[in-house]
Amino acid sequence: xxxxxxxxxxxxxxxxxxxxxxxxxxxxxxxxxxxxxxxxxxxxxxxxxxxxxxxxxxxxxxxxxxxxxxxxxxxxxxxxxxxxxxxxxxxxxxxxxxxxxxxxxxxxxxxxxxxxxxxxxxxxxxxxxxxxxxxxxxxxxxxxxxxxxxxxxxxxxxxxxxxxxxxxxxxxxxxxxxxxxxxxxxxxxxxxxxxxxxxxxxxxxxxxxxxxxxxxxxxxxxxxxxxxxxxxxxxxxxxxxxxxxxxxxxxxxxxxxxxxxxxxxxxxxxxxxxxxxxxxxxxxxxxxxxxxxxxxxxxxxxxxxxxxxxxxxxxxxxxxxxxxxxxxxxxxxxxxxxxxxxxxxxxxxxxxxxxxxxxxxxxxxxxxxxxxxxxxxxxxxxxxxxxxxxxxxx
Amino acid sequence: xxxxxxxxxxxxxxxxxxxxxxxxxxxxxxxxxxxxxxxxxxxxxxxxxxxxxxxxxxxxxxxxxxxxxxxxxxxxxxxxxxxxxxxxxxxxxxxxxxxxxxxxxxxxxxxxxxxxxxxxxxxxxxxxxxxxxxxxxxxxxxxxxxxxxxxxxxxxxxxxxxxxxxxxxxxxxxxxxxxxxxxxxxxxxxxxxxxxxxxxxxxxxxxxxxxxxxxxxxxxxxxxxxxxxxxxxxxxxxxxxxxxxxxxxxxxxxxxxxxxxxxxxxxxxxxxxxxxxxxxxxxxxxxxxxxxxxxxxxxxxxxxxxxxxxxxxxxxxxxxxxxxxxxxxxxxxxxxxxxxxxxxxxxxxxxxxxxxxxxxxxxxxxxxxxxxxxxxxxxxxxxxxxxxxxxxxx
Numbered sequence: 001x002x003x004x005x006x007x008x009x010x011x012x013x014x015x016x017x018x019x020x021x022x023x024x025x026x027x028x029x030x031x032x033x034x035x036x037x038x039x040x041x042x043x044x045x046x047x048x049x050x051x052x053x054x055x056x057x058x059x060x061x062x063x064x065x066x067x068x069x070x071x072x073x074x075x076x077x078x079x080x081x082x083x084x085x086x087x088x089x090x091x092x093x094x095x096x097x098x099x100x101x102x103x104x105x106x107x108x109x110x111x112x113x114x115x116x117x118x119x120x121x122x123x124x125x126x127x128x129x130x131x132x133x134x135x136x137x138x139x140x141x142x143x144x145x146x147x148x149x150x151x152x153x154x155x156x157x158x159x160x161x162x163x164x165x166x167x168x169x170x171x172x173x174x175x176x177x178x179x180x181x182x183x184x185x186x187x188x189x190x191x192x193x194x195x196x197x198x199x200x201x202x203x204x205x206x207x208x209x210x211x212x213x214x215x216x217x218x219x220x221x222x223x224x225x226x227x228x229x230x231x232x233x234x235x236x237x238x239x240x241x242x243x244x245x246x247x248x249x250x251x252x253x254x255x256x257x258x259x260x261x262x263x264x265x266x267x268x269x270x271x272x273x274x275x276x277x278x279x280x281x282x283x284x285x286x287x288x289x290x291x292x293x294x295x296x297x298x299x300x301x302x303x304x305x306x307x308x309x310x311x312x313x314x315x316x317x318x319x320x321x322x323x324x325x326x327x328x329x330x331x332x333x334x335x336x337x338x339x340x341x342x343x344x345x346x347x348x349x350x351x352x353x354x355x356x357x358x359x360x361x362x363x364x365x366x367x368x369x370x371x372x373x374x375x376x377x378x379x380x381x382x383x384x385x386x387x388x389x390x391x392x393x394x
Numbered sequence: 395x396x397x398x399x400x401x402x403x404x405x406x407x408x409x410x411x412x413x414x415x416x417x418x419x420x421x422x423x424x425x426x427x428x429x430x431x432x433x434x435x436x437x438x439x440x441x442x443x444x445x446x447x448x449x450x451x452x453x454x455x456x457x458x459x460x461x462x463x464x465x466x467x468x469x470x471x472x473x474x475x476x477x478x479x480x481x482x483x484x485x486x487x488x489x490x491x492x493x494x495x496x497x498x499x500x501x502x503x504x505x506x507x508x509x510x511x512x513x514x515x516x517x518x519x520x521x522x523x524x525x526x527x528x529x530x531x532x533x534x535x536x537x538x539x540x541x542x543x544x545x546x547x548x549x550x551x552x553x554x555x556x557x558x559x560x561x562x563x564x565x566x567x568x569x570x571x572x573x574x575x576x577x578x579x580x581x582x583x584x585x586x587x588x589x590x591x592x593x594x595x596x597x598x599x600x601x602x603x604x605x606x607x608x609x610x611x612x613x614x615x616x617x618x619x620x621x622x623x624x625x626x627x628x629x630x631x632x633x634x635x636x637x638x639x640x641x642x643x644x645x646x647x648x649x650x651x652x653x654x655x656x657x658x659x660x661x662x663x664x665x666x667x668x669x670x671x672x673x674x675x676x677x678x679x680x681x682x683x684x685x686x687x688x689x690x691x692x693x694x695x696x697x698x699x700x701x702x703x704x705x706x707x708x709x710x711x712x713x714x715x716x717x718x719x720x721x722x723x724x725x726x727x728x729x730x731x732x733x734x735x736x737x738x739x740x741x742x743x744x745x746x747x748x749x750x751x752x753x754x755x756x757x758x759x760x761x762x763x764x765x766x767x768x769x770x771x772x773x774x775x776x777x778x779x780x781x782x783x784x785x786x787x788x
Binding site for chain 1: 584585587590591595597599602620623624627628636642643644659661664667668671684691723
């Protein structure tokens with residue numbers, strides 16, 4: 001591991017916010033699941049709050065497919081608040097007065113961590129499709145190297161939703177002694193055939209765009225933004241419940257005449273989806289989308305343990321809190337409950353809450369009081385067991 | 395109406411199979427919902443069986459978005475059996491020994507009926523995006539003109555699934571006296587926001603393809619086959635239930651090594667979807683896909699009747715049989731039941747069956763014994779009331 005830490009971004013007025021990027025794996029490369037040794041490589045991450053002297057108050061936040069390390073600080077490209085800003089901050093669920101929060105861009109990502117858009121030091125050119133296949137396990141092992149560098153032996157908690165929840169489960173399986181508490185949210189131990197199918201449509205949309213150039217678009221000065229936008233639109237539908245779409249948009253029309261020959265957005269839901277697609281391409285890399293969605297498809301925690309999911313958690317002392325949302329059809333309650341059953345079979349300490357919500361998979365990114373209350377209750381209980389101070393907010 | 399009937403295809407050995415195309419609307423054009431007068435225009439259709447002397451045994455079969463008039467006879471492009479071949483034939487549910495079956499390519503289609511790929515007689519060029527916006531109502535009024543031409547005052551039955559079911563409902567609402575019995579299957583009186591969203595992704599995929607050429611691809615000798623394939627893939631997922639996908643494919647892989655850098659189809663479900671996409675483009679026109687999917691989005695039978703769906707069926711004497719499939723999430727049982735409630739409110743004669751099936755929306759195209767038994771029972775009862783001979787098969 002290369003000890004040189006490169007401060008990547010300052011957090012403005014709040015000195016407890018900090019963005020870094022660190023080069024690792026030069027001396028001891030990361031052996032990827034595909035057999036390739038990766039190194040040196042870079043991990044870009046943000047921290048919030050302060051690590052206590054015992055180094056016992058660290059929470060690792062794992063982001064989803066389209067997320068990044070900007071969980072709290074404004075996003076440097078969009079200037080929008082971090083994707084979990086409503087959960088993070090002084091006195092909030094992820095209390096920056098009590099906890100030291102770490103969120104790293106995943107391996108294969110496009111916000112500073114090594115991924116297909118970064119330069120391959122061996123060739124001096126963008127990796128593109130020469131970037132090796134990566135897995136959720138690879139992402140987690142890279143994060144573990146970051147924790148080694150930070151000198152944190154055990155995380156108080158690993159938390160994340162969707163693909164972030166997959167990383168939480170992988171963390172608990174790979175490094176049980178390093179995870180005091182684990183909160184996988186709206187997640188699954190494996191992608192279903194339908195999940196794979198939806199992501200395959202997105203990949204096909206990207207690869208059908210001539211500007212994808214066989215993955216070599218950066219070198220050719222192009223960008224498959226149309227294909228990536230379609231991929232994002234297709235995925236975005238799966239993040240929302242039918243009820244949420246009906247409540248938000250129904251069949252409401254844009255303020256225009258009824259029949260348009262040019263197939264402009266006529267219904268509000270179309271306009272909304274197009275906006276989701278067009279803003280996404282400003283901040284995301286198409287090849288990263290291919291690699292990371294593929295990592296989700298590969299994920300199958302039971303398959304790594306002789307087909308028995310409970311074996312992934314054998315003897316674990318980690319305290320688990322599994323959370324699902326009633327209207328999530330991408331990672332439905334049944335998929336989350338399957339993890340609970342496996343944890344029960346492994347005699348693990350596990351809580352399970354299905355939050356009633358009509359907001360679909362996206363609920364984990366939204367202001368859902370029952371969700372926040374569940375997190376607060378579990379974290380307070382776990383903090384007490386860990387000997388951390390309780391929240392000062394009532 | 396132009397009386398010249400052009401035999402378009404012979405049905406080989408079986409003289410009861412016949413394909414025709416007829417030019418209509420030259421003298422009395424079809425006034426479309428968008429206000430445009432369309433005429434002359436062509437309707438391509440197939441018939442099976444023979445019309446009885448009383449002209450009381452005609453069944454109009456309405457096809458779905460990706461369907462066409464080849465309901466029984468082999469498809470001229472794919473050479474595959476007609477899309478409802480398991481229901482049609484001597485002694486089958488749609489018994490060619492008893493009934494005279496008519497299936498016409500919808501307005502806006504691409505199998506011979508006037509649509510965006512056909513030549514606009516006024517310009518001598520393909521319509522492309524100059525083709526006027528069409529609605530389910532327009533499709534049905536064009537079919538009614540065909541029946542006028544055939545001299546059929548009243549249909550014994552109108553039947554169809556998905557968009558075909560929308561046409562059935564529209565038939566019953568527009569021409570109650572011409573419909574003795576109506577069977578809308580796996581359908582709805584309106585597209586939900588989620589339905590619109592899924593079709594919008596498909597349209598965006600088509601329009602994102604540079605070979606779409608702003609809709610003018612035929613004139614420019616191109617074909618947006620990549621975009622159309624992605625549209626078909628996205629739609630196809632919605633036709634299948636999660637359970638059906640899991641049962642058919644699960645996480646089974648193609649016979650190849652685990653990690654592929656080029657993002658080839660690795661899981662069987664990917665290969666299946668790609669096949670669905672690539673075969674579809676051989677037989678379908680991208681602009682037709684835009685226009686017809688848009689017609690589905692526009693469909694809102696209640697909105698045409700002061701927002702009260704029951705008003706669409708006020709005083710109807712038609713006998714209805716509504717059929718849904720338990721695992722259909724595109725046109726779920728709830729959407730079908732809403733039609734039943736409206737028919738009940740209109741004091742209509744209505745049967746409702748939710749067929750238990752794990753095959754999703756596509757179940758209406760598959761060999762589902764309970765579905766077939768439901769159809770057979772309803773048609774036999776209705777035939778008796780209409781004074782038609784009962785089935786000779788036990």
